[in-house]
Amino acid sequence: xxxxxxxxxxxxxxxxxxxxxxxxxxxxxxxxxxxxxxxxxxxxxxxxxxxxxxxxxxxxxxxxxxxxxxxxxxxxxxxxx
Numbered sequence: 622x623x624x625x626x627x628x629x630x631x632x633x634x635x636x637x638x639x640x641x642x643x644x645x646x647x648x649x650x651x652x653x654x655x656x657x658x659x660x661x662x663x664x665x666x667x668x669x670x671x672x673x674x675x676x677x678x679x680x681x682x683x684x685x686x687x688x689x690x691x692x693x694x695x696x697x698x699x700x701x702x
Contacts, residue, residue, distance in 0.1 A: 652697035656690050663689020 649657070667685020672678040 652694065655693040655697040657693070659693020659696075660686045660690030663687070663692070 664682040664686030666689070667681035667683070668678040669681070670676075670685070671681025
């Protein structure tokens, strides 16, 4: 099956957008990493739920990202392991 160049390019851009930000976590504290990853996971989940239910994927991503970042920040706990 042949893919058009635009489809391949969009998949490459999506993969890059998902992988490259992981490199930015190296100099962050544990709490900052949890906040960032919680926001990213929440945004992805919110966008997916918004799209599946026929709502706005953008609104779902915004709400999910905010909620995920809040949960990540609140559960980071200082000194607990």
